[in-house]
Amino acid sequence: MAAVVDPGKCVGCGSCESVCPVEAIKVQESVAKADESTCIECGACVSECPAEAISLP
Ligand code: SF4
Numbered sequence: 001m002a003a004v005v006d007p008g009k010c011v012g013c014g015s016c017e018s019v020c021p022v023e024a025i026k027v028q029e030s031v032a033k034a035d036e037s038t039c040i041e042c043g044a045c046v047s048e049c050p051a052e053a054i055s056l057p
């Protein structure tokens with residue numbers, strides 16, 4: 001499992017990337033995506049996202 005980004009809400013700001021402690025989430029082509037094998041589901045990106053685009057399943 002990993003953090004899930006709603007591509008319709010993500011504005012590509014990169015805040016999630018900056019706050020992730022394990023570098024699991026990256027912005028590619030203006031939309032962030034978390035890597036399933038790296039994400040530790042800490043929730044840091046969820047609270048940091050200004051667009052409320054990230055959730056943890
Ligand atoms: S939940 Fe934590 S580990 Fe996973 S992408 Fe977000 S900040 Fe990184």
Ligand code: SF4
Binds near residue numbers: 015017027031052
């Ligand atoms: S913090 Fe939110 S809006 Fe910004 S790049 Fe990450 S998912 Fe997208």
